Amino acid sequence: MFTLIVDVSMNPKDINDLVLFQIEKTNKIAKLHGQRALEKHGLGITVDQWVLLKIIQERQPLSQRELADFSKRDPASITRTLNLLDKKELIGREPIPDLRRQYEVRLSKAGEQFVKENMPMVKQLREQSVKGFTKAEQEMLIQLLVRIQENMS
Amino acid sequence: MFTLIVDVSMNPKDINDLVLFQIEKTNKIAKLHGQRALEKHGLGITVDQWVLLKIIQERQPLSQRELADFSKRDPASITRTLNLLDKKELIGREPIPDLRRQYEVRLSKAGEQFVKENMPMVKQLREQSVKGFTKAEQEMLIQLLVRIQENMS
DNA sequence: ATTTTATTATTGATATATCAATAATAGTTC
DNA sequence: GAACTATTATTGATATATCAATAATAAAAT
Numbered sequence: 413m414f415t416l417i418v419d420v421s422m423n424p425k426d427i428n429d430l431v432l433f434q435i436e437k438t439n440k441i442a443k444l445h446g447q448r449a450l451e452k453h454g455l456g457i458t459v460d461q462w463v464l465l466k467i468i469q470e471r472q473p474l475s476q477r478e479l480a481d482f483s484k485r486d487p488a489s490i491t492r493t494l495n496l497l498d499k500k501e502l503i504g505r506e507p508i509p510d511l512r513r514q515y516e517v518r519l520s521k522a523g524e525q526f527v528k529e530n531m532p533m534v535k536q537l538r539e540q541s542v543k544g545f546t547k548a549e550q551e552m553l554i555q556l557l558v559r560i561q562e563n564m565s
Numbered sequence: 566m567f568t569l570i571v572d573v574s575m576n577p578k579d580i581n582d583l584v585l586f587q588i589e590k591t592n593k594i595a596k597l598h599g600q601r602a603l604e605k606h607g608l609g610i611t612v613d614q615w616v617l618l619k620i621i622q623e624r625q626p627l628s629q630r631e632l633a634d635f636s637k638r639d640p641a642s643i644t645r646t647l648n649l650l651d652k653k654e655l656i657g658r659e660p661i662p663d664l665r666r667q668y669e670v671r672l673s674k675a676g677e678q679f680v681k682e683n684m685p686m687v688k689q690l691r692e693q694s695v696k697g698f699t700k701a702e703q704e705m706l707i708q709l710l711v712r713i714q715e716n717m718s
Numbered sequence: 719a720t721t722t723t724a725t726t727a728t729t730g731a732t733a734t735a736t737c738a739a740t741a742a743t744a745g746t747t748c
Numbered sequence: 749g750a751a752c753t754a755t756t757a758t759t760g761a762t763a764t765a766t767c768a769a770t771a772a773t774a775a776a777a778t
Contacts, residue, residue: 425623426623427616427619427620427623429707430691431694431695431703431706431707432595432599432691433616434706434707434710434711435588435591435595435710436592436596437637437714438711438713438714439588439589440637440765441713441717441718442713442717443589443765444766445717447766458733458734458766460733460734461733463586467580470578470580475757477755477756484590484593484594485593485734485735486734486735487756487757487758488735488737488758489733489734489735490757491757491759492733492758493733493734511743511744512742512743513743513744513755513756514755515756515757540716540717541584541585541713541716541717542584542713543716545712549709550584552705553587553706553710554582554584556702556705556706556709557588557590557591557706558587559697559698560591560594560595560695561590561594563693563696563697564693564694565594565598593735596735600736611763611764613764614763628726628727629726629727630726638765639764639765639766639767640726640727641727641765641766641767642763642764642765642766644728644729645728645729645764645765646763649763665772665773665774666725666727666772666773667773668726668727719778720777720778721776721778722777723774723775724775724776725774725775726771726772726773726774727770727771727773728769728771728772729769730767730768730769731766731767731769732765732766733764733765733766734763734764734766735762735764736761737761738760739758739759740758740759740760741756741757741758741759742755742756742758743754743756743757744753744756745755746751746754747750747753748749748750
């Protein structure tokens with residue numbers, strides 16, 4: 413009788429076994445898939461732009477700083493994306509009377525309409541992403557992700 | 566006695582409750598944290614560049630096409646990142662005798678040395694990301710992610 | 719064997735990402 | 749209240765991302 417001892421705690425030989433690699437891979441696949449859907453339905457915006465619109469819809473009015481913190485994006489990047497959404501007249505930036513350093517960002521009428529109109533299709537996309545998941549599995553996944561976020565903060 | 570009926574299957578009011586949003590957020594936090602660490606240790610490359618080096622190390626020699634497929638990145642993006650790694654003399658592209666359409670990508674001597682030298686620090690980063698996770702939790706997380714990938718493919 | 723189709727790598731255009739620097743403004747401190 | 753410090757939004761520089769178009773080459777079809 414022989415016993416073969418294998419140390420399974422060693423470095424994975426395959427980068428595929430790494431949590432962070434799979435997170436990035438999943439993110440890429442999902443984003444690409446989402447982008448395809450937006451194009452197919454002729455929304456004329458990117459996934460990142462949609463996410464920003466949705467955050468604004470849920471939390472307006474808010475400053476660009478808040479938008480950056482909430483979405484974990486760089487303020488510089490927010491500025492540029494808002495410029496694009498502004499050009500498409502989906503959002504507006506209004507000056508705040510006693511706080512001239514920042515703006516109140518809001519959806520325009522057209523922006524509200526746009527989000528409402530396209531929400532069902534986006535909802536369907538989301539549902540497809542977790543097809544076959546139980547409610548418990550979805551919650552578990554989010555919890556595990558949040559724990560990683562905490563570990564890296 | 567009253568019974569309050571709440572439909573919890575409705576649209577989440579908060580984008581934070583969405584799996585895809587948390588995946589993206591986790592990815593951003595992890596990438597930023599990793600980038601900070603690379604800078605702190607003076608590696609002089611980005612996280613994406615490191616990931617590419619690591620894939621090459623594990624699977625060399627391989628073509629740019631394979632690199633793109635494996636990392637889920639666009640071939641155009643691979644070309645540009647390899648150009649940077651080439652300039653730093655960490656990788657090389659050798660012509661293949663009977664297949665003049667593609668190259669064999671490999672680490673250079675310096676590239677091998679570079680990866681070996683910095684692996685411990687990167688390994689520590691990875692471990693930090695899943696600190697407090699059981700082995701089962703890590704595997705569960707990866708499985709859930711892979712299922713999302715399949716749903717979106 | 720020649721034509722047609724497909725694949726690989728590259729480049730240009732544009733969106734996004736980060737960092738660093740700047741301008742305007744707000745808050746703090748003395 | 750004047751000087752110093754911190755915050756917000758912006759811009760420039762560079763890395764990365766995608767798509768579309770191209771050139772070179774390989775594979776398939778006739």
